Amino acid sequence: MSQDPNPKTRGQASQGAPLGSILEQWKRERPDLDPEPMAVCGALRRANDRVRTAIEGNVAASGLDGPGFDVLLTLRRQGRGETLTPSELAGEMMLSTSAMTNRLDRLEKRGLIERKADPSDRRSLRVALTEDGFALADELVVGHLAVEEDLLAPLSGAERVELIRLLEKIGA
Structure with a gap:
């Protein structure tokens, strides 16, 4: 063809x-x-x-879906050992907290995240990557960026900047 x-x-x-x-x-x-x-x-x-x-x-x-991937990368970009509450995580990802619960359940079953009691508020939980979750996120982000770079290869650096500017005008 x-x-x-x-x-x-x-x-x-x-x-x-x-x-x-x-x-x-x-x-x-x-x-x-x-x-x-x-x-x-x-x-x-x-x-x-x-x-x-x-x-x-x-x-x-990796056996993940898009939402699980988003959770892992959102937690990974916080830094090693850092945590977010489910509400903070949902806010970072622009989701409702109810949509977050199932995602966290699936990731916790796989041993990629853990929920810990918040030391400053026993009624609240904090979500953190496990070592396996951290390693998987680090591996996935490399492939993720390679895929995105391949998709954007036809655009120059200036065109990428302009595209971001234009899309932000629509998305604002």
Whole structure:
């Protein structure tokens, strides 16, 4: 199978019709509407799908899912021996605390995290990586960054900075 020489359409067959084609169809069918937001949001969605698929593929080899991976890396970036309460962890990950409980249960069963009583508040728990969890997080972050670097390879450093700036405007 030959590779599409046009970088604007390369790889789009698996992601649906080319966005330009979709826009032209809408312009023809509804000339009273500006379909440009469809192109921007469609491109974002396609990029997100590609990023998510690549990251999940990398993480799956470790037997983790995306949410478990997020917990491990969130705890790892706090530093060795550091802890977070489940509420703090949920806040760092932009999740509800109820969504956190099942994630923590699964990771604790695997021996990757432990819950400890908070010495300053016996009603509260602190979550920490075990040595196995710390080692796995350190291993996973290397592969994670390699996958992300591969995905972003077509962009220059300036383009990456600009993309972050633009996406932050939408996400704010």
